[in-house]
Amino acid sequence: MSDTGHDNSHLPGPSLWPIGFAVGIACLLLGLVINWVVAAVGAVIAVVFGLLWARDVTREVRGEVPEIEPETRMIAEEPAPAPAVAAPVPLPTYTRSRFLEATTIGLGAAIGAVVTVPVLGFAVLPSFTNVEEDEVDLGPIENFPVGTYVVASYLSNPQQGEVSRRTAFVRNNRAPDAGEPSFTILYSRCVHLGCPVQPNGPIDEAGLKEIEGIELRPVLAQSFGCPCHGGLYDAEGNRQAGPPVRSMDRYTFSIRNGRLVLGELYAVGNVSGTGADARISKYPWSTPGTHVDGVESWLYPIVPSQVTR
Amino acid sequence: MATRSRRASLVETTVLQPLDWVDERTAAVRATKWFLFRNVPRDISWAQTLGSAALTAFIVQTVTGVVLAMYYQPSSAIDPITGKPVAYSSIEHITNEVTLGWLVRGMHRWGASVFVILLFLHMGRVFLFGAYKYPRELTWITGVLLLVTGMLLGFTGYLLPWDQTAYWATVVGINLNGTAPFLGPWLAEFLASGPEITSDALAKWYALHMLVLPGAVIGLIFVHIYLVTRLGVSSPPWSAGAAGRERPAARPEGARTGLVRGSGGGK
Numbered sequence: 046m047s048d049t050g051h052d053n054s055h056l057p058g059p060s061l062w063p064i065g066f067a068v069g070i071a072c073l074l075l076g077l078v079i080n081w082v083v084a085a086v087g088a089v090i091a092v093v094f095g096l097l098w099a100r101d102v103t104r105e106v107r108g109e110v111p112e113i114e115p116e117t118r119m120i121a122e123e124p125a126p127a128p129a130v131a132a133p134v135p136l137p138t139y140t141r142s143r144f145l146e147a148t149t150i151g152l153g154a155a156i157g158a159v160v161t162v163p164v165l166g167f168a169v170l171p172s173f174t175n176v177e178e179d180e181v182d183l184g185p186i187e188n189f190p191v192g193t194y195v196v197a198s199y200l201s202n203p204q205q206g207e208v209s210r211r212t213a214f215v216r217n218n219r220a221p222d223a224g225e226p227s228f229t230i231l232y233s234r235c236v237h238l239g240c241p242v243q244p245n246g247p248i249d250e251a252g253l254k255e256i257e258g259i260e261l262r263p264v265l266a267q268s269f270g271c272p273c274h275g276g277l278y279d280a281e282g283n284r285q286a287g288p289p290v291r292s293m294d295r296y297t298f299s300i301r302n303g304r305l306v307l308g309e310l311y312a313v314g315n316v317s318g319t320g321a322d323a324r325i326s327k328y329p330w331s332t333p334g335t336h337v338d339g340v341e342s343w344l345y346p347i348v349p350s351q352v353t354r
Numbered sequence: 355m356a357t358r359s360r361r362a363s364l365v366e367t368t369v370l371q372p373l374d375w376v377d378e379r380t381a382a383v384r385a386t387k388w389f390l391f392r393n394v395p396r397d398i399s400w401a402q403t404l405g406s407a408a409l410t411a412f413i414v415q416t417v418t419g420v421v422l423a424m425y426y427q428p429s430s431a432i433d434p435i436t437g438k439p440v441a442y443s444s445i446e447h448i449t450n451e452v453t454l455g456w457l458v459r460g461m462h463r464w465g466a467s468v469f470v471i472l473l474f475l476h477m478g479r480v481f482l483f484g485a486y487k488y489p490r491e492l493t494w495i496t497g498v499l500l501l502v503t504g505m506l507l508g509f510t511g512y513l514l515p516w517d518q519t520a521y522w523a524t525v526v527g528i529n530l531n532g533t534a535p536f537l538g539p540w541l542a543e544f545l546a547s548g549p550e551i552t553s554d555a556l557a558k559w560y561a562l563h564m565l566v567l568p569g570a571v572i573g574l575i576f577v578h579i580y581l582v583t584r585l586g587v588s589s590p591p592w593s594a595g596a597a598g599r600e601r602p603a604a605r606p607e608g609a610r611t612g613l614v615r616g617s618g619g620g621k
């Protein structure tokens with residue numbers, strides 16, 4: 046005895062009404078929490094779609110005949126060839142299993158995206174947000190003798206400790222009474238690959254001044270060298286020898302109440318002239334080793350500092 | 355059976371029947387045989403063992419790394435007792451105070467070099483023997499990915515002692531990445547966790563070193579070894595016999611045949 050036909054005969058056809066019903070119920074439950082109007086709308090949707098669904102499901106039991114489009118076909122000009130000659134081309138169908146496959150993959154992808162996107166953002170974005178370093182007060186400008194460099198060492202973020210130690214080479218270009226103040230402030234990071242550039246000259250350890258965590262050491266140096274790969278810079282930070290691809294980075298600065306305050310870093314393509322008369326080609330700060338001018342700079346059209354600062 | 359010896363029936367009841375029970379449900383015995391009981395060319399040599407040697411080195415790195423992770427602390431904060439960064443102090447603690455810590459750290463530190471050297475030797479063998487050719491192209495490609503992830507493991511692990519060598523070598527390494535066109539500066543800033551290395555970078559590199567990259571390597575190793583098992587070991591270029599001999603057909607008398615000595619089959 047077989048009852049397979051019996052099993053199949055009452056399967057309802059695919060229907061969108063249950064989805065509407067589910068949306069209505071979800072809306073109703075949401076409305077109970079946030080707003081009675083939403084709840085009412087949800088209830089109406091649920092009732093309407095529920096009725097439509099019920100009508101659909103019980104159609105066969107009620108003996109209603111489903112509406113079927115009348116079958117039409119073009120009038121053939123010639124008698125149709127025998128159907129056995131050409132294999133019937135299966136028409137593209139959108140079956141229940143295809144629908145379930147698409148929904149499973151689609152919902153899975155949606156759930157995956159909802160979980161993955163915030164986590165990816167958390168993994169990547171903190172490296173690019175809130176990365177601006179605070180301005181640093183290096184103390185009274187009288188501590189910077191005219192015409193010689195001073196090695197200034199400070200913590201850009203004291204909570205982070207020594208990992209945030211930065212070193213700048215500061216040269217006062219003008220006596221205070223000789224006009225507008227001018228400073229040359231080079232960042233010690235080598236623009237080849239980021240090693241610490243050293244001044245090529247004796248550091249006056251006896252002249253060390255320590256003010257509020259800032260260490261200032263006068264140095265007799267007219268050039269700077271990098272110990273890692275032999276990069277050599279002149280007193281203006283221009284490359285003299287070795288692999289660096291641009292001039293040493295510089296700080297913007299301001300003078301407030303007679304104190305020298307370091308601003309943000311910027312990259313330098315080249316410096317012509319010296320001291321207060323130097324003409325500096327200034328670019329947004331970029332990773333050491335990246336060109337800021339010339340043809341090679343086309344390789345780095347957008348650098349992070351252009352976006353995050 | 356009257357002829358069956360007492361020992362044979364003992365083997366049957368204590369070993370083979372449990373194995374059959376497991377195999378019927380998991381196919382584990384059949385899979386093990388598929389993996390291990392393979393024909394190899396007659397004229398292979400020690401050169402073909404370099405891949406297994408690299409795998410062994412990786413297992414050593416995994417085990418020693420897990421133990422080191424129980425003592426290492428990826429923090430750049432200053433330890434109030436030693437006055438040095440916590441990460442560096444924990445390395446000193448492992449090396450000087452934890453019993454046998456010097457040995458496990460030494461195994462991990464030197465084993466890293468051994469692993470990378472073996473990867474290169476293995477790659478050189480495969481290249482010189484032409485073993486990357488059809489049908490083993492994907493084995494080669496997964497092997498190249500393993501080489502890259504292996505090198506990245508070395509790169510990320512180098513920062514963790516958090517001493518001057520580690521720090522400045524990593525600065526240079528990050529900025530080397532930074533010179534890549536278009537996305538280089540972005541990659542550098544991601545790796546440094548800011549325009550310069552910040553305190554977040556150490557923990558990030560530790561997570562990459564002990565979670566992300568080993569996970570990638572383990573996944574790649576599974577694919578790599580699956581392909582090796584499926585495609586077989588290639589004959590050397592000077593081999594007289596034809597490569598790619600067919601596997602013998604599966605025997606009907608049972609999956610575990612030949613797995614235990616004395617259980618018949620003789621294979």
